[in-house]
Amino acid sequence: MTMPADEDFSCRELVEVVTQYLEGAMSDADRERLERHLGGCSGCHAVLSQFRTTIEVTGRLTEDQVSGEQREALRDVFRRWREAPSASS
Amino acid sequence: MDATVSASGDELDLIALLRKGDEEAFMSLVDRLQPMMLRVARMYVSSQAVAEEVVQEAWLGVLQGIDRFEGRSSLRTWILRIVSNIAKTKGQREGRSVPFTSLGGDDLDSPTLDPDRFLGSGDEWSGHWSTIPADWRGLPEDRLTSSETLGVVRKAIDSLPPMQAEVIRLRDVQGWSSEEVRNALDLSETNQRVLLHRARAKVRRALELELTIEAQT
Numbered sequence: 001m002t003m004p005a006d007e008d009f010s011c012r013e014l015v016e017v018v019t020q021y022l023e024g025a026m027s028d029a030d031r032e033r034l035e036r037h038l039g040g041c042s043g044c045h046a047v048l049s050q051f052r053t054t055i056e057v058t059g060r061l062t063e064d065q066v067s068g069e070q071r072e073a074l075r076d077v078f079r080r081w082r083e084a085p086s087a088s089s
Numbered sequence: 090m091d092a093t094v095s096a097s098g099d100e101l102d103l104i105a106l107l108r109k110g111d112e113e114a115f116m117s118l119v120d121r122l123q124p125m126m127l128r129v130a131r132m133y134v135s136s137q138a139v140a141e142e143v144v145q146e147a148w149l150g151v152l153q154g155i156d157r158f159e160g161r162s163s164l165r166t167w168i169l170r171i172v173s174n175i176a177k178t179k180g181q182r183e184g185r186s187v188p189f190t191s192l193g194g195d196d197l198d199s200p201t202l203d204p205d206r207f208l209g210s211g212d213e214w215s216g217h218w219s220t221i222p223a224d225w226r227g228l229p230e231d232r233l234t235s236s237e238t239l240g241v242v243r244k245a246i247d248s249l250p251p252m253q254a255e256v257i258r259l260r261d262v263q264g265w266s267s268e269e270v271r272n273a274l275d276l277s278e279t280n281q282r283v284l285l286h287r288a289r290a291k292v293r294r295a296l297e298l299e300l301t302i303e304a305q306t
Contacts, residue, residue, distance in 0.1 A: 010207075010217060011216060011217045011218050012216040013216065016200070020282060025282060042221060043218035044218075046221060046223065047222045050225055050293055053226075053233065053296070054289055054292050054293040054296055055261050055289065057238065057239070058242055058246070058292060059264070060239060061239060061243055063121075063258075063263070064124040065124075066124065070123060071116065074115075074123070074145065078115045078152065082110045
């Protein structure tokens with residue numbers, strides 16, 4: 001591993017701000033320091049890549065299905081509302 | 090600053106259909122939003138049955154309010170706010186008080202990775218990696234897409250404190266923007282990000298265990 005020349009960010013500190021970095025919520029100066037560190041640190045490069053993979057894999061999950069019973073109950077709510085829009089429940 | 094998220098073109102079409110009383114438009118919205126509405130309601134009330142009542146009441150509120158909805162937030166954000174408001178009121182009536190730490194988790198200040206992963210203060214390279222994290226890009230694609238791996242991720246998310254779980258579901262499963270999630274769940278910008286970071290860190294750890302064990306066999 002090549003150690004970064006700039007000691008501003010330690011690896012320990014960098015992992016705490018990974019999400020802030022990915023969210024684009026860092027100041028320009030901090031982002032530049034972080035990217036300089038990343039450029040010379042294979043460990044931080046790997047962990048950032050692991051976070052990106054984590055986000056991708058999470059994105060493959062699918063939402064739960066609505067039960068048939070709940071769907072029908074809500075269809076009734078809808079039909080009653082359509083008959084009498086201003087009536088309460 | 091982000092531009093304020095308002096109702097998208099897609100949503101404006103849906104809103105127009107709802108106002109006209111289009112049942113299929115309503116049912117498609119139910120299919121999309123009901124699961125997250127139930128989870129949000131469940132954070133504040135005592136049982137799944139009460140959560141279902143809350144969500145049903147919220148849907149009626151959505152229908153009765155749709156003519157007044159101005160599209161200044163996204164439709165789904167507006168709907169989740171209706172649910173959480175009803176659920177909070179109901180929870181208070183049930184005598185439940187739900188402190189933020191029980192929803193968000195009490196581990197928000199914990200380090201992202203085990204401190205042993207870094208060299209200690211006595212070392213010349215203190216704060217740097219003691220062992221370099223594995224490079225997952227070398228893994229075959231099907232290791233990351235297998236049903237076992239997805240099961241590990243699902244289980245990791247299910248075991249998170251409820252607000253961490255909902256933030257990662259909305260952001261990374263559903264692809265909502267941070268601003269929509271902040272508005273929908275009434276979180277500050279910082280809180281949303283901290284919850285998301287904790288959640289991703291734990292899912293990353295679960296994946297690491299799964300992928301590392303696999304690599305060693």
